[in-house]
Amino acid sequence: MQRYTDELQLLHALSLALLATDASGAVTFANEAADEIFARSDEELVGRVVTDLVGLDDDPEETLPLTAVLGGTSWRGDLTVRRPGGDSLVAAASATPIRDAEGTVIGAIIGLEDMTDIRRAEAEALESETRLRLAHAAAELGTWHWNALDGTNVWDEQMHHIYGLPQGGFDGTWDAWVASIHPDDQPEAMAIVATAMEERSTYVLRNRIVRPDGRPTWIEAHGKVLVDADGNPAGTIGCVQDVTARVEMQQRQDDAAARALLLQQVTADFSEALTPEQVAHVHEASLERVRAIVGDQAVSKEDEQLLDTLASQRAIAEARAELFRHTTSISEELQSSLAASPLPRMERFEIAAYYAPGGDDLEQVGGDWYDALATPTGGLVLVVGDVMGRGVRAATTMIHVRAGIRGLLTVESSPAALLQAADHMIVRDAPEQFVTAAALRLEPETGTLDLCNAGHVPLLVVRPDGTATVVADGSGAPLGVVPRLERTSHQVTVEPGSVVVLVTDGVVESRDHDIDAGIERLRRRAAELARRPLDELVDGLASLADEHLRDDVTVVAARLR
Template sequence: MASAPQSPRLPTELPGLTFLSSSGGLMAASLQGDSESGEATPAWLAPAMAANGIGSFDWDLHSDIVDGDDRACLILGIPLDDGTGHRPPPLNSESFLAMLHPEDAPIVRRRVARAVETLGQCGAYYRTVFADGEMHAVRFRGRVLADERGRPSHMVGFVWDATAELHKRVRADHLAVLREERTRFIKEAARALSEATSMNDVARVFTELPLPGIPPDGLILAVLENGRIQILRSTGYDPDTAPPPHNHVPLDADHPAALALRTRTPVFISSRPEYQQRFPGAWAPMVQHTRHSAWAFLPLIASGRPLGVCLVSFAEDRELDSEDRTLLSTLGGMVAQSLARARLHDAEHELAAGLQRVLLPRRVPPLPGFSTAVRYLPAGTGLQIGGDWYDVVPLPGGHVGLVIGDVQGHDVHAAGVMGQLRIALRAYAAEGHPPAAVMARASRFLADLDTGHFATCLYAEVNVDYGAVYAVRAGHLDPLVRRADGSAAVQPVAGGLPLGIDPESAYPVTRFTLDPGEMLLLCTDGLVETRTIDIDEGMERLRRTIAGPHPEGPAALEALADRLEEQAADSHDRDDDIALLLLRWEGPAESRPRQLRRRIQQADLAQISEVRGELRDAVRRWGVGDLADTVELLTSELVTNALVHTDRDAVLTARLYQEGGPEGPARLRVEVDDESDLWPRRRTPGEQASSGRGLMLVEALSDAWGVDPRGSGKRMWFELIHRQPKAADPEPQP
């Protein structure tokens, strides 16, 4: 049996692969005529290959030498001249594979080896680097031919340049990556713009956006205000050396931003000469001295209304393609929608803030003997306006009235009702009505408004002379008191129905006292109640917060109010507005005017007893206690006379005047005002008469008395003189 023929080395290793350039190549090796068949090479083949840039090769697998034509060598990057007029030396396989891209060489090696093994065809696309460093792409197609023994002998085929395909593929890959980046950018921009709540937020988000594929050199967001385009925010400009252009541009100006708004279509300018040619009026004053060379003006249109312009500028000339313009136009549409929402939000917020500023006290008046701190925090959601309020009312005699309340609801209607109720309650308190009457009248007032709203309220009158607090509560939270030793506790106050529910409801008064340096805290339920914390737990947390030693002085009280406000603002569960009022009684002051003023309702004669008791306490505090019996008797006569003989309320005012220094006499003056024009007459009553002795007592017991006319009604008064007792002479020493 004859031995099997020896096969040539397969090109798995491609040893000694050498390219020789010749003018024959495949034409001479494979495509020439077959002498046995008599076929000849078609005459049109060579011109057709030349016209299409196709080269041919013949690889002798036994000798590892490839015979290729000149065109094939040029396509493969093999030089035809070594610089001396001769052919360069052959290249071995390793030298040739070194010219290929590292990722493509193993692919070419595997495909050639498989074709040799199977006596089949192979083709490949690979990248190669020419001697000048430029990357090219090559495609080849070959078939392995066998010799008479059936062994692989030659690989013949074609090769052509695919560099254009390489550039096309690279560009396609680049565009695919860029489209992915732009899709991601649109999503991120939409998310960021949706989170922007104010116009400044929208401007900040826009001017910080990294545009993919078209990195800008400058960004400007301008808004249309009163017919002029005004810059809201910009980046890429130094405001000290080169302030942003295109500011305060009239809408009818010959300017690209104005044109974009008038036509509601973007304006793209690719170079500085184009800008100067199209808009000469805007070129010199606004753009000539800037460094930018290309611009895109994007009109911001929302619901058919022009809102402003986005300006994107570039440092170099740039002709934006259709995809760039589509991206910028899409971005302009998103910015316009976000700007429209932000403008509405800003308008609502300004309306709410302005209305709340008008309805709440602009400032707390200075109160001798007291330190106060107030805070209002709107609800975290909605229009940020509600019915919570506070008020501090100076009362006659240096006393102070404290009000904290909450009208049902968190809308403009609730805020309007709150404003009316606050003014009414303040007026009732300033007239001198006692706390129970103030609350009862406020309840009737709210019921008469017929708004469908009710309100909770706490009113407390604090006596500046000795720290007594008279409090009434209408369905509201109890106050908290921090004592001088640092302890804090809820102060129970007897309560009644919320205001506006029952016009005839009565409100009991609770009396408690403060020592100098002690603090009273009044608040609405938004401070202590959230979606996850009930009122009892919230009150306990608030009590622990204010307890403990604290510095003295107004600054310390303000610091405590700030801390309580910050804690409430940081809560994510809060959905109610908050009103907070802090008051600390500093103690009596000798220089403070000594005065007591009370309004006595005509229909409530029982108040006369209460007023007599307060007047007796005041006289004793003022150091003229020996006048207490006389002043109580005479005051009862004047007040009873005013209430019995008129159908209106009476106002009692008692003042103590110190004359001639601390050692001089003190003059106590008591006045009773009414609105009746009927003057009292002094008469002598009979033995069995039950009335008629009032003025006789006043005349007999007072040092002076009289009746004075007023614009409406009259004023009856009397005065008592109190003289300091003389010091006893010292006893003689033995």
């Protein structure tokens, strides 16, 4: 009896769930581990037919073959254990017949071990491996495993396909792998692998390979160095992808960007080429750059289009150079005709002037003008004007206005009368033009300065003591804007040693400040230069002009002696 009790305690102590059945398959014994795995008590298990507790009714392959076991056949496999509440788990089971002394089967002993977590892990591993294989297939990745200990290098089927070899065509040697790398890429590839082996790290190769069919092929390899138990390099493992299409696409994009940049730069160079020789030089330089892009490759359709575009650009540039030559000739002749009359030499006045036309290289003529004339009484008349715009059209209007005013001076020297007559002339002959002007008459005996201003930059008076004053009084509308306008003049008294200055807006306008700030800047500079020779004063004021505007610049000054 004691032995029975000890054996029973031993069965309950086992972690393996055990069920015993009679010859009909009904449970006669269940240990504590069985109670736990079935989530039922002994009373609930004993008397139940074991096939009611395990297997799936709708899946015979997972149902315990109880009849075969009770017929004397042992069985092993996985079973689904039914638990209360519809729950279930997977168990590894073994069923063995129990025989009496005569060898007759009188029941079965069934052992079960919960394998739910293990089977789930196995299923996940299998699924992960399947996904990996699918990913490799989708990405057309080949894999290798190089064993540095025995020198073997195993390639899968896709690796052979990438390298253009039949299955088994790679002999697995190190030398064969090195020979598969394009000679120009071998030094870099070997250096990368050597560094990775030394550092026991991962690495990436991108290089060309040599295929038996000679087809140019780029591969990208991602490898990892394997180590043995002592941490020494034991080989490498990794995957390879054919990236030829990607590399060629990137090369096409780089070439297209290089062509676009070349065309942009050459277009700018052509725009600055002003002579046939300069145009030819730009074109030849552009062809050299095209050769650098094409290299050893055959000329592509895109390269042909680029060459055609460059040829068209050259033709346009040559035509422009010829136009420049022709226009420059006209401009030079016109500018020569626009030159102001020589400044009068007068006993009581020192006179100086500065003039520089604006415009671009094609039209170096301007719309500014100035005149200085002596009156019969020994006085001085200064006139400065500005036709809006630059180039030939502005200069043509300027010639007309200047000639008209000069003609009026022969009969009338009053500044107001001069500009009033000019109003009528502009309304009649150039109504679409915007013209500003300022005229002054200075009598040396009395120091009386008579000023009339038609929308022009104010007069500047620099006194002998170095103070400079802006005379804004007497300013009216630009010429021709208000028909039949009654012009008036403003009088200022100046003493000997004073300097009167007239400028055009090219001196005071700038991108960096407004015109009022420009006029104040002019006044300060004039005060600084008050005691300098008149030529220096005029040049110093002209230097205030903003070169970026490329506007006409005119400065006229007279010092009363």
